[in-house]
Amino acid sequence: MIDRPHAVATDPGKCIGCVACSQACPTKAIRVRNDLAAIDDELCIDCGTCIEACAYDAIRPRTSSPADLRKFKYTVAVPSLTLYAQFGDDVLPGRVLHGLRQLGFDETYDISWMCEMVASATDAFLSESKGPWPKISVTCPAVVRLIQIRYPDLIPNLVPIETPRELAAKLRRRRLAAERGLDPSEIGMFFITPCTAIIHSIESPEGLEASYLDGAFAITDVYGQLLKAIKHDPGSDSTEMISPRGLRWAMAGGEISSMRNANTITVRGLRDVVYVFDRIESGTFQGLDFIEAYICPGGCVGGQLTVAGRYLAQRNIRQLARRMGDQGAVKEEKVRSLLRDHFFDIESEIRARQVRPLARDLRQAIALKREKDALLEHLPRKDCAACGAPDCETLADDIVRGNAKLADCVFVRLEELEGKPALQQGGDDA
Amino acid sequence: MNADEPTTPRDEPLEPHPAEGEVLYKETFRIIGNDFEHGGEAAARVKAILKQLAFPTDAIRRLSIANFEAEMNVIMYADDAEMELAVLPDAVRVTFADHGQGIPDIAWAMQEGNSTATPEMRARGFGAGLGLPNIKRNSDEFSISSIVSVGTTLCYVVYVNGSNRGAQ
Ligand code: SF4
Ligand code: SF4
Numbered sequence: 328m329i330d331r332p333h334a335v336a337t338d339p340g341k342c343i344g345c346v347a348c349s350q351a352c353p354t355k356a357i358r359v360r361n362d363l364a365a366i367d368d369e370l371c372i373d374c375g376t377c378i379e380a381c382a383y384d385a386i387r388p389r390t391s392s393p394a395d396l397r398k399f400k401y402t403v404a405v406p407s408l409t410l411y412a413q414f415g416d417d418v419l420p421g422r423v424l425h426g427l428r429q430l431g432f433d434e435t436y437d438i439s440w441m442c443e444m445v446a447s448a449t450d451a452f453l454s455e456s457k458g459p460w461p462k463i464s465v466t467c468p469a470v471v472r473l474i475q476i477r478y479p480d481l482i483p484n485l486v487p488i489e490t491p492r493e494l495a496a497k498l499r500r501r502r503l504a505a506e507r508g509l510d511p512s513e514i515g516m517f518f519i520t521p522c523t524a525i526i527h528s529i530e531s532p533e534g535l536e537a538s539y540l541d542g543a544f545a546i547t548d549v550y551g552q553l554l555k556a557i558k559h560d561p562g563s564d565s566t567e568m569i570s571p572r573g574l575r576w577a578m579a580g581g582e583i584s585s586m587r588n589a590n591t592i593t594v595r596g597l598r599d600v601v602y603v604f605d606r607i608e609s610g611t612f613q614g615l616d617f618i619e620a621y622i623c624p625g626g627c628v629g630g631q632l633t634v635a636g637r638y639l640a641q642r643n644i645r646q647l648a649r650r651m652g653d654q655g656a657v658k659e660e661k662v663r664s665l666l667r668d669h670f671f672d673i674e675s676e677i678r679a680r681q682v683r684p685l686a687r688d689l690r691q692a693i694a695l696k697r698e699k700d701a702l703l704e705h706l707p708r709k710d711c712a713a714c715g716a717p718d719c720e721t722l723a724d725d726i727v728r729g730n731a732k733l734a735d736c737v738f739v740r741l742e743e744l745e746g747k748p749a750l751q752q753g754g755d756d757a
Numbered sequence: 758m759n760a761d762e763p764t765t766p767r768d769e770p771l772e773p774h775p776a777e778g779e780v781l782y783k784e785t786f787r788i789i790g791n792d793f794e795h796g797g798e799a800a801a802r803v804k805a806i807l808k809q810l811a812f813p814t815d816a817i818r819r820l821s822i823a824n825f826e827a828e829m830n831v832i833m834y835a836d837d838a839e840m841e842l843a844v845l846p847d848a849v850r851v852t853f854a855d856h857g858q859g860i861p862d863i864a865w866a867m868q869e870g871n872s873t874a875t876p877e878m879r880a881r882g883f884g885a886g887l888g889l890p891n892i893k894r895n896s897d898e899f900s901i902s903s904i905v906s907v908g909t910t911l912c913y914v915v916y917v918n919g920s921n922r923g924a925q
Contacts (some may be wrong), residue, residue, distance in 0.1 A: 480818045565919035605801055608818065609825030693782045693812040693844065
């Protein structure tokens, strides 16, 4: 089942075992054992919440390193639109792209126009689709992962259109190989990412056999150098290709704002995503055509690996789109012809990754469930997380699965010290 | 009991048990009328339980739709209700016994599109006019009885399709 490393990793040298990450993790994927946070690969959705929760900088994204660039004959930086939003009004995208090249990439490739194309393609798909409704965007990989592990019934609701970043990389790689007489594998395409979810989607993509991207650098990691390069060299690359309308994809609401269909909503932040998905699973929300959902509260401008912060970044993007004229740059016939060629289609099925039930056998599972309920009666319900599990219920779950013991609970140990039997059911041999 | 007219309310709330078999697991939930704030919580808890017990997703999906619908029915129309979840070896049975206004004409309420949900309720996403027929459509067995001004008892069963259990 576990086919790939996750995009987050704990540094044993920095982690002090404080449990902040474990309590913050929305899928309860973290256990702290022996003062070290361990991430359960099956449960992690790479949302990056733990990175933000850690005050010791002990959880880091697994990004590419400059050495990775040297593996390729020709390298391309594909920046997330969020990168443009990290700077004030005096630094327009042309300068960002120009600066990025100074960091060691042979070229840069903007994806805003591809965002606009995908919005049109989504409109076309929605007008022909027969349901199930509402359709859900696949833009945020953490949302896709959440659906796979927690809402497998919603997989048929996912829009089977590849993300702009992958499509842009696919197209550019193809053209570059032809133009420069290179083998596609000699071209290295690197995403400049706002988040860990996208890093993981490159490592082990859904809907694709292999990503068209070769790696990712975090915006936080390139920012300092980029700023220096921009200040040092006032040059600017061409922004002819940039679609002001596509730029809006960086913020929550941007995807639907560039679509024609208005029977749509935007859902922001994990809590709201869970709320809405629970309800779709129960058969409500069916009157909607399309849902754009982001794990990050403000959309990608609020990714954990960004510098400006979501409020300023949102303002910057809006300002930028307006200054650049706010219109589209894509011809509809172009979209239609690419649609006919199935250019936008996802290439492989997105499958459920159901998280382990208590047991495969019903009777056994029920027995374990009873055991778990009984244990829970004896746990203090303070959800203090001192045991290493994020809350009492998760500890009970870990115990019945054989991954923890009751004595891991500090309250239980205290009661034992004070001579009170913690568990009555043990009988004489307790 | 009036066996001659199946749709007329019975004198006593009946105890329907369409699916027979050993009850392996039972849990009850209390649902309070007008408690929109917690609407859908019982259905969500049942879903979480069945996932832990390795029920196939299709069975969980159908049952969850029915549960949510039935739970919202109580919240919208009844004073309160007890929801009982019973896990059988190859089925899940849910029984809702509510106290409330009851349903005067079950045959009418069972027709697609008939719902007494107010426009406000619909605007909030509840009672899309599907109600009881939607519960019936998503379950394998279904029975209902109601006494006006006393309450309604609703029971439905979703089979897990034994041979599919545990399959990928
Ligand atoms: S990335 Fe998200 S899901 Fe994964 S361990 Fe961190 S907080 Fe949990
Ligand atoms: S909302 Fe955007 S930045 Fe946040 S996890 Fe999803 S794709 Fe990444």
